[in-house]
Amino acid sequence: MADLLINKLIKEIGLSSWLVLPDWLAWTITAVVTAGLVLNVIAGGALVFIWAERKIAARIQDRLGPTRTGGRFGWLQSLADGIKLLAKEDLMPEGADGMLFRLAPYVSFCASFCAFIALPFAFDFVGQRLNVGVFFVVAVLGLEVFGVILAGYASASKWSLFGAMREAAQVVSYEVPLGMCVVVPVMLAGSMDLVTIAEKQAGWFTSWYLFHDPFTFVIFWVYVTCAVASVNRAPFDLAEAESELVAGFHTEYSGLRWSFFFMAEYGSMFLVSALAAVLFLGGWNGPVPLAALLGLSEGTGDTAHYLVRLVGCGNLLLKATLGVLLMMWIRWTLPRLRIDQVMTTCLKYCTPIAAAMFAGVMAWQLAFPGGVVRSFGRPAGEIREGWLQGPGGAFRSEAVPRPRPAAARVVPLPGADGIAAGMGVGGTVGSSTRPLPAEVQARLEDLP
Amino acid sequence: MMPLLAPPLAAINWHSVLFLLFAAAACSCAVAVVLADNVVRMAFYLVLSLAATAGLFFLAGAEFVGAMQLMIYVGGTLVLLVFGVMLTAQAPFVSIKTSAGDRVLAGMVGAALLAVLLQAAFRVESWRRPALAAEPAPTATPIGMALLGVRVDAPADGTPPDAVRSGYLLPFEIVSVHLLVVLVGAAYLARAKRRRTPRSIDVAASTVVPDAAAGAWERPGAAGVRR
Amino acid sequence: MNGICLAASHGVGVPLLAGLLSAPVSVAHYLVVGAVLFTAGVVCMALKRNALGVLMGIELVLNGANVNFVAFSSPYLQGSGAASLGLDGQVIALFVILLAAAEAAVALAITLNFYNNHATVDIDRAEDLKG
Numbered sequence: 001m002a003d004l005l006i007n008k009l010i011k012e013i014g015l016s017s018w019l020v021l022p023d024w025l026a027w028t029i030t031a032v033v034t035a036g037l038v039l040n041v042i043a044g045g046a047l048v049f050i051w052a053e054r055k056i057a058a059r060i061q062d063r064l065g066p067t068r069t070g071g072r073f074g075w076l077q078s079l080a081d082g083i084k085l086l087a088k089e090d091l092m093p094e095g096a097d098g099m100l101f102r103l104a105p106y107v108s109f110c111a112s113f114c115a116f117i118a119l120p121f122a123f124d125f126v127g128q129r130l131n132v133g134v135f136f137v138v139a140v141l142g143l144e145v146f147g148v149i150l151a152g153y154a155s156a157s158k159w160s161l162f163g164a165m166r167e168a169a170q171v172v173s174y175e176v177p178l179g180m181c182v183v184v185p186v187m188l189a190g191s192m193d194l195v196t197i198a199e200k201q202a203g204w205f206t207s208w209y210l211f212h213d214p215f216t217f218v219i220f221w222v223y224v225t226c227a228v229a230s231v232n233r234a235p236f237d238l239a240e241a242e243s244e245l246v247a248g249f250h251t252e253y254s255g256l257r258w259s260f261f262f263m264a265e266y267g268s269m270f271l272v273s274a275l276a277a278v279l280f281l282g283g284w285n286g287p288v289p290l291a292a293l294l295g296l297s298e299g300t301g302d303t304a305h306y307l308v309r310l311v312g313c314g315n316l317l318l319k320a321t322l323g324v325l326l327m328m329w330i331r332w333t334l335p336r337l338r339i340d341q342v343m344t345t346c347l348k349y350c351t352p353i354a355a356a357m358f359a360g361v362m363a364w365q366l367a368f369p370g371g372v373v374r375s376f377g378r379p380a381g382e383i384r385e386g387w388l389q390g391p392g393g394a395f396r397s398e399a400v401p402r403p404r405p406a407a408a409r410v411v412p413l414p415g416a417d418g419i420a421a422g423m424g425v426g427g428t429v430g431s432s433t434r435p436l437p438a439e440v441q442a443r444l445e446d447l448p
Numbered sequence: 449m450m451p452l453l454a455p456p457l458a459a460i461n462w463h464s465v466l467f468l469l470f471a472a473a474a475c476s477c478a479v480a481v482v483l484a485d486n487v488v489r490m491a492f493y494l495v496l497s498l499a500a501t502a503g504l505f506f507l508a509g510a511e512f513v514g515a516m517q518l519m520i521y522v523g524g525t526l527v528l529l530v531f532g533v534m535l536t537a538q539a540p541f542v543s544i545k546t547s548a549g550d551r552v553l554a555g556m557v558g559a560a561l562l563a564v565l566l567q568a569a570f571r572v573e574s575w576r577r578p579a580l581a582a583e584p585a586p587t588a589t590p591i592g593m594a595l596l597g598v599r600v601d602a603p604a605d606g607t608p609p610d611a612v613r614s615g616y617l618l619p620f621e622i623v624s625v626h627l628l629v630v631l632v633g634a635a636y637l638a639r640a641k642r643r644r645t646p647r648s649i650d651v652a653a654s655t656v657v658p659d660a661a662a663g664a665w666e667r668p669g670a671a672g673v674r675r
Numbered sequence: 676m677n678g679i680c681l682a683a684s685h686g687v688g689v690p691l692l693a694g695l696l697s698a699p700v701s702v703a704h705y706l707v708v709g710a711v712l713f714t715a716g717v718v719c720m721a722l723k724r725n726a727l728g729v730l731m732g733i734e735l736v737l738n739g740a741n742v743n744f745v746a747f748s749s750p751y752l753q754g755s756g757a758a759s760l761g762l763d764g765q766v767i768a769l770f771v772i773l774l775a776a777a778e779a780a781v782a783l784a785i786t787l788n789f790y791n792n793h794a795t796v797d798i799d800r801a802e803d804l805k806g
Contacts, residue, residue: 024460100492131586132515139519146495149530153488165534172527192588467700471708478715478735487725494731497712501738504708505768507700508749513768517741520772525734525779532783533727536790546722558718565710569703578699584750590762591769601762616766623773630777637784641791 034127038116042267045324047078049266053328060332088255095156096252104154105253105260108147112267115140119274120195122284122312133194134186137275138179141230144268145171148239148249151261155252163248166339167232167239173343174229177350181223184216184361185209185279198283205287210280213368215360220280222354224326227272229342231265234331238339266324273323274316281319284312467507473500485545487537491530498522509584512591595620705746713739726786726796730779737775744768 021029051066054077058065070076092101118133120126130136145168152164188209189197201208210220229236239248250261277283291308337345477497484490499522505514546554570576590601597615607613716735723729748764760767790796 024462027462028460097486097488100488103492130511130515131588132511135512135515135519139515139523142519142523143499145523145527146530149527149534150492153534161534165531168527168531172524175523461699464700467704471704474708475711475715478712481731481735482715482719482722487727490728490731494734497735498738501712501742504705504742505745508705508745510745510749510765510768513741513745513765513772516769516772520776521734521738525776528779528783529727529730529734532730532786535787536727536796546724551722554718554721557721558714561717562710562714565713566707569706569710575702575706578701587762587765591766594762594766599762603761607758607761619770623770627773627777630780634780634784637781638787 038113038127041116042113042263042270045270046263046266047082049269049324049328050078050081050262051075052325056325056328057332060329082259085255085259090256091252091254093156093252097154097156100150100154101252102257104147104151105257105264106147107150108144108264109260109267111140111143111147112264112271114143115271116267118194119271120198120278120283121316122309123195123199125309125313126195129193129195132192134182134192134197134279137194137271138175138182141268141271142171142175144264147261147264151253152249155249157252160249160251163239163251167249170232170236170239170339170342170346171230173346174226174350177222177346177354178226178230180351180354180358181219181226182275182279184219184358187358187361187365188212188216194278194283198278198285201282202285203289203292205282208280208282208285213361213364215357215364216280219354219357219361220276222350222357223276223280225345226350226354227276228327228330229346231268231272231327233265233269233327235334235337236342237331238336238342269324269327270320273327274320276323277316277319284309284316286311286315463507467504470500470503470507473497474504487533488530491526491533494529495522495526498526510587512588702746702749705742705749709739709742709746711739712736712742715739724797724799726789726798727783729798730782730786733782734775734779737771741768741771744771 051074055065055074066074066077068074069080092098115137117127118130118136120129120133148167148171149164152160152162152167155161185197186192189200191197205211209216211217232239250258253261290311474497477493477500480493481490481497484493498517502514502517502522505511505517585601587601590599593600593615595616597617599613599615603609603611603613712735716732716737716739719732719735720729721732723732744760744764744767746764748760748762748768786796789801793800
């Protein structure tokens, strides 16, 4: 989409046609800019979060934290930390496997970075809009464990190996309840596309999935627990705890290699918070639908749409940051769990609760397909993305114009006829904004 | 790079470039699995190879299968494999070598098999003709519906119009039960075995501090069959 | 890859590379990747004495087959007159992935059992039933 924008901008400014870029070059520039932006989110976020962690930890512990570097609040502490890490000696233990030792931090960082490809920051502000977005993000998050295992093994130290094995066991075990928690918004939205899931929550804050039904509310908190365990933050950070295993899998790492592990960790924290925001907290939709209230509609123009989307992006970043700050708050408040307590929490508490709530949400969807708490002024089953099209359809995600339905097609669930009469008909099936081909729609409607 | 770009900017088909990248990664890492001696490095190369294969799936329009490959194969099966490698590693860099004659023979058989397969790959004319893919249709919903027994995708090219296309509900249920059976069976097979009356050699062995790499089992050499 | 070998032997080098970079991809390219993965897996199964090495060979073989299935079901075949697998290919690939995971779990359990009894994973030591 952005590559079309580049050429469109060039034409609008009125430059002569020889400056119009060939398609592949426009695509290349778009890809590089997108990757650079995502990298900045991770790196810049890490800078801010390191400072924030030290300040929050200090305040919770009734002290001040960094107050000297760069002014009264220690603004430049992260920079000082970075310079220190860069200047450290590059060590490698004698018995270590050289190639794996060097590669492990980058494997972790790549897994964390790749998951941002599918994360939308606003409508159409997404690296690659995947039809299986949710699935892809959860899958790639689980690949971070390889960096940990390789680091633990390649360090040729028993502390590292123990820490790595425990951490790998923890992450892999918590993927099960995490997957179940993540399936609930997918079920409510009818699509695995992250953009669609967030779009469905447009409107007032009552249309967020968090407030959709009590089961989803509980599932949100189970998701928070599983996400904190997945990124190995306290109280689940036994694997890297100083009081237990020296420093776990990154005992033998120092300097820049260590900082890659920590950028991966802060990146993952930001990612699971942003994922929670998209899945449960309405994504880039604020609590009040300002754009709809101000009367922005189809004919308003490109600039207004772009500004709306920037505000949406800010919304999502704010929610994700609040999630990360919540994780920091939990870390410095709760004591650490033992490894058997960690596994008990996963297998005896999180998994059964998630399964029960999943069944509850299913039952709720069958009983109230149109939703009990609906956003004001909008019927339940409609996807709002139609009004975001500018003149000439410049904001489509595909290059080829496709016929768009005016509102999303709705398929009545079996047995829902009586309930559906008064409300909006429940749920759309296959409601990605790339509409299913006509014959697929026809076949879906032929279902009994 | 200059000859590639002259005469004026040659159009780079990024799809082909990315395909070449992923294909080269998958093939070279697969060959590295065969050539490596250290079993942990073999596992690492296998991870890279399978991840590159997932990239190939995404390029072919099979997004759901690609995500499944990443989650189940790379994120599940290979983690299991690496755990197994860690638990059975006998020395920091364990390597059990095959004899040279075996290696030559296996190489010849492999080369012959590769030649046959490559020749078959280039034989059918229609497989060599690149079809211009319009954006491939999203596959998550059709796959989901097919696993529930209802086929909602358009019939593939070359299907006779009166062909009956079955859903996949029965295989789906069978695989679910199969996975449950495997879960129970593997947990039972790999359980820690305790003898009721410990032999004197086990009592002696239990005073030895277990090696980190051997995990929590009893010292295996003492309890097992000696060669 | 076959084309590269043939062309390189005729000294066509760089313009061929440029052609490969700008030419669209066809099913045959995917089949080549599948063939290499499959052959590597078979050689790995035959060569390795480590039981886990044999298991890795099995995974490579299954992946080679998966690449072929996905290639035949991909849009590359549509419109070219050949019969395409359509969605069936992707569902088959899905089932192969699931069953490979199940088989790897059981094979690893067996290997761990073997290790507990013999203190080694060298499959040449599995001679207890030898007549």
